Amino acid sequence: xxxxxxxxxxxxxxxxxxxxxxxxxxxxxxxxxxxxxxxxxxxxxxxxxxxxxxxxxxxxxxxxxxxxxxxxxxxxxxxxxxxxxxxxxxxxxxxxxxxxxxxxxxxxxxxxxxxxxxxxxxxxxxxxxxxxxxxxxxxxxxxxxxxxxxxxxxxxxxxxxxxxxxxxxxxxxxxxxxxxxxxxxxxxxxxxxxxxxxxxxxxxxxxxxxxxxxxxxxxxxxxxxxxxx
Amino acid sequence: xxxxxxxxxxxxxxxxxxxxxxxxxxxxxxxxxxxxxxxxxxxxxxxxxxxxxxxxxxxxxxxxxxxxxxxxxxxxxxxxxxxxxxxxxxxxxxxxxxxxxxxxxxxxxxxxxxxxxxxxxxxxxxxxxxxxxxxxxxxxxxxxxxxxxxxxxxxxxxxxxxxxxxxxxxxxxxxxxxxxxxxxxxxxxxxxxxxxxxxxxxxxxxxxxxxxxxxxxxxxxxxxxxxxxxxxxxxxxxxxxxxxxxxxxxxxxxxxxxxxxxxxxxxxxxxxxxxxxxxxxxxxxxxxxxxxxxxxxxxxxxxxxxxxxxxxxxxxxxxxxxxxxxxxxxxxxxxxxxxxxxxxxxxxxxxxxxxxxxxxxxxxxxxxxxxxxxxxxxx
Ligand SMILES: Nc1ncnc2c1ncn2[C@@H]1O[C@H](COP(=O)(O)OP(=O)(O)OP(=O)(O)O)[C@@H](O)[C@H]1O
Ligand SMILES: [Mg+2]
Numbered sequence: 001x002x003x004x005x006x007x008x009x010x011x012x013x014x015x016x017x018x019x020x021x022x023x024x025x026x027x028x029x030x031x032x033x034x035x036x037x038x039x040x041x042x043x044x045x046x047x048x049x050x051x052x053x054x055x056x057x058x059x060x061x062x063x064x065x066x067x068x069x070x071x072x073x074x075x076x077x078x079x080x081x082x083x084x085x086x087x088x089x090x091x092x093x094x095x096x097x098x099x100x101x102x103x104x105x106x107x108x109x110x111x112x113x114x115x116x117x118x119x120x121x122x123x124x125x126x127x128x129x130x131x132x133x134x135x136x137x138x139x140x141x142x143x144x145x146x147x148x149x150x151x152x153x154x155x156x157x158x159x160x161x162x163x164x165x166x167x168x169x170x171x172x173x174x175x176x177x178x179x180x181x182x183x184x185x186x187x188x189x190x191x192x193x194x195x196x197x198x199x200x201x202x203x204x205x206x207x208x209x210x211x212x213x214x215x216x217x218x219x220x221x222x223x224x225x226x227x228x229x
Numbered sequence: 230x231x232x233x234x235x236x237x238x239x240x241x242x243x244x245x246x247x248x249x250x251x252x253x254x255x256x257x258x259x260x261x262x263x264x265x266x267x268x269x270x271x272x273x274x275x276x277x278x279x280x281x282x283x284x285x286x287x288x289x290x291x292x293x294x295x296x297x298x299x300x301x302x303x304x305x306x307x308x309x310x311x312x313x314x315x316x317x318x319x320x321x322x323x324x325x326x327x328x329x330x331x332x333x334x335x336x337x338x339x340x341x342x343x344x345x346x347x348x349x350x351x352x353x354x355x356x357x358x359x360x361x362x363x364x365x366x367x368x369x370x371x372x373x374x375x376x377x378x379x380x381x382x383x384x385x386x387x388x389x390x391x392x393x394x395x396x397x398x399x400x401x402x403x404x405x406x407x408x409x410x411x412x413x414x415x416x417x418x419x420x421x422x423x424x425x426x427x428x429x430x431x432x433x434x435x436x437x438x439x440x441x442x443x444x445x446x447x448x449x450x451x452x453x454x455x456x457x458x459x460x461x462x463x464x465x466x467x468x469x470x471x472x473x474x475x476x477x478x479x480x481x482x483x484x485x486x487x488x489x490x491x492x493x494x495x496x497x498x499x500x501x502x503x504x505x506x507x508x509x510x511x512x513x514x515x516x517x518x519x520x521x522x523x524x525x526x527x528x529x530x531x532x533x534x535x536x537x538x539x540x541x542x543x544x545x546x547x548x549x550x551x552x553x554x555x556x557x558x559x560x561x562x563x564x565x566x567x568x569x570x571x572x573x574x575x576x577x578x579x580x581x582x583x584x585x586x587x588x589x590x591x592x593x594x595x596x597x598x599x600x601x602x603x604x605x606x607x608x
Binding site for chain 2: 047051054056057076077080081082083084085087089091095096097098099100108109111112113114157
C-alpha cells in the first residue's frame with residue numbers, strides 16, 4: 001500500500017544557545033488508510049513529532065513528504081490549504097474558538113476553505129455533533145462546555161473537511177473510559193468508512209492495543225514499531 | 230473574505246464593552262472635528278458676512294473725488310459682479326424747523342438696493358419713488374425729530390435747496406450709517422448736486438468675496454487713468470490675517486484629534502491581536518491563510534471605523550444643533566450662523582474611516598507573522 005506520509009531523517013533541536021535535541025534522526029512511513037498509535041513517556045517528543053508532521057512546526061533537518069510531495073517545497077498558502085483540506089488536527093489541549101458556539105466551531109474548517117454552509121454541510125455538522133454525542137450542547141459557546149465536551153467538539157471539527165489524515169494528540173486525555181471507548185469506536189468507523197489515515201498519540205495502553213500499529217518513542221528515537229495484522 | 234468578516238464581526242460582538250469604547254473614541258474624535266471645523270467656519274462666514282454682506286466689495290472713484298461719466302471711465306460690467314451701483318453721493322445739511330444736521334445723500338439704484346438691502350432694512354414706511362422723496366437712517370431721523378410723512382429741507386454746500394418728504398426710516402445696524410445716511414433716487418441726487426448724468430462712484434459686489442482683490446486689479450487695468458479702485462480685502466487686512474490664524478489653529482486642532490484617534494485605534498487593535506493570538510493560531514492550524522487572517526483585523530478596523538464615524542457624525546451634528554438652538558442673540562438669531570457643510574462632514578467621517586483602516590494595518594501585519602505552533606505549544 002502507498003505511503004501517505006513519509007518522514008526522512010527528522011531531527012529537531014530546540015534553542016539556539018542551550019540546544020536540546022528532541023528528535024534524533026526519525027524516519028517513519030505511514031500507509032494510506034492505516035490506524036496508528038504513537039506512545040511514549042511524557043517529554044519523549046511525541047507532540048513535537050506530530051506538529052512537524054502536521055506542518056505546524058519545522059524540523060531542524062530532514063524531509064517530510066505528504067502524498068509524495070515534500071512539504072519544504074510548498075509555499076505558505078499551499079501549506080495552509082494542505083492543513084485545511086488534507087489534515088485534521090485534534091490537539092492535546094482542546095483548541096476551540098471561545099467566541100463561537102460548538103456548532104460554529106465545527107463548521108469553521110468549511111468556512112476557512114471558502115465554501116458555503118449549504119443545508120447538506122449543516123446536516124453533516126449536525127450528524128458529526130450527534131456522532132460525538134453533543135446534540136444537546138451544540139449551540140453552547142465553547143466556554144460553556146466541559147473539557148470533555150470541548151474535546152469531542154474538536155474531534156467533530158477535525159472530521160468536517162473529510163481530511164485524508166487525522167493527527168490526534170491525546171484526543172481522549174480528558175475523557176472517562178466509556179467516552180474514550182466511544183471516541184475510539186468513532187475514529188475506527190471513520191477510518192473504515194472513509195479510509196482516513198489516523199495518527200493518534202496516547203498514553204492509554206488499552207487504546208494503543210486496538211490500533212493496527214504501535215510506534216513507541218523514547219528520548220526522541222523510535223524504539224518500537226509493531227504492525228498487527 | 231467572508232470567513233474573515235464573520236470572525237471579525239464575532240470578535241467585536243464578543244467583547245462588546247471594548248468595541249463600544251473604541252467606537253466611542255473614534256466618534257468623539259469625529260464629532261470634535263466636525264464641531265470645531267463647522268463652528269470656526271460659521272464664525273468666519275459670520276464675520277465676513279458682517280464685514281462685506283451689506284457693503285461694496287469694490288469701489289471705483291476718480292482720484293480727485295470728482296463726479297465722472299460711466300461711459301467715459303471705460304467701466305464694463307463682467308459676470309463676476311453680482312451687483313453694480315452707479316452711486317451719486319453728496320454731503321448736505323438737513324433742516325427741519327430750527328434743528329439741522331449734516332448728512333450724506335446717497336442714491337438708490339437697483340444695484341444699491343441689492344447691496345444695502347434697504348427694503349429689508351426699513352423699520353417704517355417705504356422706499357423713495359420720486360425725486361422729492363427720501364428715506365433716513367433711524368438715528369438721523371431721531372436727531373431731527375422727523376417721522377414718515379414729514380417734510381425736510383435739504384441744503385447743499387453750493388446753496389441749492391430742495392424740500393423732500395420722508396417716506397421711510399431704515400436701520401443698517403451700523404451707527405455711523407444710521408446717523409448720517411439719507412437715501413433718495415439717483416436722478417433726484419444728480420439734479421440736486423448738478424451732476425447731469427455723472428456719478429460719484431461705482432460700487433460693486435462680487436460673487437466670490439475672496440477674489441475681490443484680483444478683480445479690482447483687472448478692473449483698474451481696464452479703466453482710464455485717474456481712477457482709483459479699492460477692494461474690501463486691502464482695507465481689512467488685519468481681519469483677514471486674524472481669520473487666517475484662526476483657520477490654521479482650527480486645522481491644527483483637527484490634525485491632533487486625528488492623530489490621537491489613529492494612535493488610539495492602533496494601540497487597541499494591537500492589544501486585540503495579543504488577546505486573540507490563541508484564536509489566530511487555532512485558525513492557522515485549521516488552515517486559514519495569512520491574507521485572510523490579516524483581513525480579520527482590517528475588517529475590524531473597517532467596522533469600527535464605519536460605526537465610529539456614523540456615531541461621530543450624529544454626535545457632532547447633535548452638538549451643533551444644540552449649540553445653534555441655545556447660543557442665540559437677544560433678538561433670537563443664531564449667535565454663530567452654522568451651515569451644515571455636508572462635504573466637510575463626509576470628509577471628516579471619511580478621514581476617520583481611512584485612519585481606522587490604516588491603524589488596523591499594524592495588527593493585521595502582526596497576525597501574518599504569528600506562527601500557530603507557538604499557540605499550540607504554549608497551550
Ligand atoms: N519550545 C521548546 N523549547 C525547548 N524545549 C522544548 C520546546 N518544546 C518542547 N520542548 C521539549 O521537547 C521535549 C518533547 O516535548 P513534547 O511536547 O514533544 O513531549 P510529549 O512526548 O508530547 O510529552 P507529553 O506526553 O507530556 O505531551 C520535552 O523535553 C520538552 O521539554
Ligand atoms: Mg504532548
